[in-house]
Amino acid sequence: MQRSAPPSLVKSRTHEVCGAGAYMFALTLAARLDGPTLWVRESWDLRQINPTGFSDLVSPSQLTMCNTENQLDTLAVAEESLRSGAVSLVVMQLSKPIGLTEGRRLQLAARHGQSTGLAIISEDMGSHAAETRWRCAPVFDAEDSTLQMWELIKNKSGTLGVWHVRWNAASRRLFVVSPAGK
Amino acid sequence: MFDGMQRRVVSLWFPRLASDRVLRLRPVDGPFALTLTQQNANRIYCLNTAALRQGLHPGMPYTDARAFCPDLQSHVAEPEQDQRFLSMLRRWATRYCPWVGLEGGNGLVLDITGSAHLFGGEGALLSNMRSRLLRAGLSVQIGCADTRGAAWALAHYGEGHAPTGETLAAIKSLPVAALRIEERVSVALQRLGLRHIGDLALAPRAPLSRRFGPTLLLRLDQALGKQPEAITPQAEAPHYAVRMTLPEPIGLLSDVMAGTERLLAQLCAKLMAQEMGARQLCLTLRRVDQDHQQVEQRLARPLRDPHRILSLFERGLTEIDAGFGIDMLRLEATQVEPVPAQQINHVLEGRKDELDDLISRLGSRIGLENIQRFLPADSHIPERSFLIAPAAYSTPSQAWATVNPRPIxxxxxxxxxxxxxxxxxxxxxxxxxxxxxxxxxxxxxxxxxxxxxxxxxxxxxxxxxxxxxxxxxxxxxxxxxxxxxxxxxxxx
Missing domain, CATH: 2.20.25 (N-terminal domain of TfIIb)
Incomplete structure (x- = not known):
């Protein structure tokens, strides 16, 4: 098993993440980039990210939420904000698969604005244009309540891999640990 | 040189301002009334001449009026709109002189001292005024005299033009009620046999002031010019709109942007002088075929920086259809907020401005209220432990504290x-x-x-x-x- 840290996401690109730990992954990324973050979601979505839950991870004041009517607006908002370069991370919650054109436009916008994009998608909904795709899932551990398994399932410029990570709230850092029971 | 100039005052009274305003927009033949609910009763507020001729009067219950005059047409009165209309008339009246004040809810008072000759004398000025107002569909009564009181009396009772220095002669035959006194006082004076202003002017002053207080004699003296009375001109509310008319129509996006840039420079200079910032802007483009197109822009923060605002207009302007060309641009700040001058900060805040501009641009697509941020709230209930506020109308707060772990x-x-x-x-x-x-x-x-x-x-x-x-x-x-x-x- 690898013990090295997971590769940091390439800036100026859009990435994808799926799985039950996707929100944690997005928030960890926001904490690591440590800049203004735009979170785009569709307004019908009843899942609400809870600022009191992640305030020790990333300050909620860095977050700006956008409620859109449909996925078209979500993509337009994400593209415009990536292109402007005013935010360091744009997280978009996608409900439908996006085509190659949309994915490529997001990549171009991210490259233009030097900011990172992250799409939270469902399983098997990935786009070919994404730079990397991650599958994140929480892992049971009796002592630790932050253990996660991050699986890199697509990488345009590197190898794939699996990491077990946990978040240390005191040092606000991510630690790579060996998988439980091994 | 001006010390010897006699003050001249014109008083305008619009006896049927409210109904004239409505009838201007929607002319009606026959009796017409405006009704207003006062003290739980629907009463007549204002009438046109046809209705007055039928014997109706303001203040009578609407049901009675309908009984007297079955073909009465009516409309609901809107006193705020009437006041707005009167202030428009006040603004219009500044074409005659700069010193125009409001007189009650349905009149204007103008100090035309030294400006009458511009219209060819007082007579010509008054007839010019009257003909323009009549053409606009407003019935008006005009009084002109040396003092505000006398002009008011002439406008309301008799409509006359008192020559310079002959104020008493002009108003002495008017009833005492023309002195702007209370109904009670005027009735009491008539019981005493003092029916006209002339009678009152000759009566001994001491018993009058003992019986009716100082107001009556003050009004009389004001009318006769023995006591001064000021006219308060209303300050022009700052008007944040600029326009540009073009000799040749334009149609290229770059040309329209250049025009907008010039307008913005003017508007922002105005905003800067008043220490205000625009929150919402509206750019109206008039085409040669008289069609209007508008570009609305709401801003995430009050702004008066022309370059930043201009770049926000780019998106809206690309959607405009110029047709055969645009020959007028008008830019108005429809919503402004005070923005006091700020100390120059050495800490770079460029990033914050960029984010605000981004919010403004996104807001024009998905609505400014759909861009939100979290604010802490004081509650243990999980759903209420935070607030969601529009990002454009709130400031981020750092005071987040959690005792127990909460789900994300x-x-x-x-x-x-x-x-x-x-x-x-x-x-x-x-x-x-x-x-x-x-x-x-x-x-x-x-x-x-x-x-x-x-x-x-x-x-x-x-x-x-x-x-x-x-x-x-x-x-x-x-x-x-x-x-x-x-x-x-x-x-x-």
Missing amino acids: ILFPPEPVFGSGPRPPKRFRWRRISLTTGHAIGPERIAPEWWLEDENWRSGLRDYWQVHTTQGRRLWLFYTPQNPGWFVQGEFA
Whole structure:
């Protein structure tokens, strides 16, 4: 098993993440980039990210939420904000698969604005244009309540891999640990 | 040189201002009345001449008026609109002289000292004024005299033009009510036999002032010019609109942008002088075929920087159809907010401005109120422990404090099967079979009785963090008063 840290996401690109730990992954990324973050979601979505839950991870004041009517607006908002370069991370919650054109436009916008994009998608909904795709899932551990398994399932410029990570709230850092029971 | 110049005052009285205003927009033949609900009764507010001729009068109940005059047409009165119309008339009247004030709810008073000759004398000025107002469909009575009081008296009682220095001669035959005194006083004076202003002017002053107080004689002296009376001109409300008319129509985006840039420079200079910032802007483009197109721009923060605003207009202007060309641009700040001058800060805040501009641009697509940020709130109820506020109208707060761990995702409670106050060993949630590996709790949260909340009808809640052996870490609660288990959130 690898013990090295997971590769940091390439800036100026859009990435994808799926799985039950996707929100944690997005928030960890926001904490690591440590800049203004735009979170785009569709307004019908009843899942609400809870600022009191992640305030020790990333300050909620860095977050700006956008409620859109449909996925078209979500993509337009994400593209415009990536292109402007005013935010360091744009997280978009996608409900439908996006085509190659949309994915490529997001990549171009991210490259233009030097900011990172992250799409939270469902399983098997990935786009070919994404730079990397991650599958994140929480892992049971009796002592630790932050253990996660991050699986890199697509990488345009590197190898794939699996990491077990946990978040240390005191040092606000991510630690790579060996998988439980091994 | 001007010391010897006699002051001249014109008083305008619009006896049927409210109905004239409505009839200007929608002319009606025959009797017409405006009604207003006063003291629980629908009463006549204003009438046109045809209705007055039928014997109706303002203040009578509307039902009575309908009985007298079955073909009466009516409309609901809007006193605020009437006031706005009167202030428009006031602005119009500044074409005659700069010193124009309001006289009650339906009159104007103009100090035309030294400006009458511009219109060819007083007579010509008054007839010019009258003909323009009549053409606009307004009935007006005009009085002109040396003093405000005398002009008012002439406008309301007799409509005359008192030559310079002959004020008393012009108003002496008018009734005492023309002195702007209370009804009670005027009735009492008539009982004494003092029916006209001339009678009053000759009467001994001391008994009058003893009986009626100082106001009566003050009004008389003001009318006759023995006491000064000021006219208060209203300050022009700052008007944040600029326009540009073009000799040749334009159609290229770059040309329209260049025009907008010039307008913005003017507007922002105005805003800067008044220490204001624009919150909402409206650019109206008139085409040669007289069609109008508008570009609205709402801003995330009050701004007066022309370059930043211009770049925000780019998106809206690309959607404009120029047709055969645009020959007028008008830019108005429809909503302004005070923006005091700020000390120059050495800390770079460029990033913040960029974010505000981004919010403005996104707001023009998805609506400014759909861009939100979290603010802390003082509550233990999970759903109410934070506020969601529009980002454009709030400032971020750093004061986030949590005592107990909270899930990072919240959703409406979803029931799961379970019994007893301990978390169930096994349960199904969203069609996944889950086994409890480790549970931390309970944390009791009581509903806030001072706020009515549908979701908290089931009473107290005991919250548990449940770590399932499958990995998912869920936030479950048990309601001891109405036994049942629910999932409300998910930890990472």
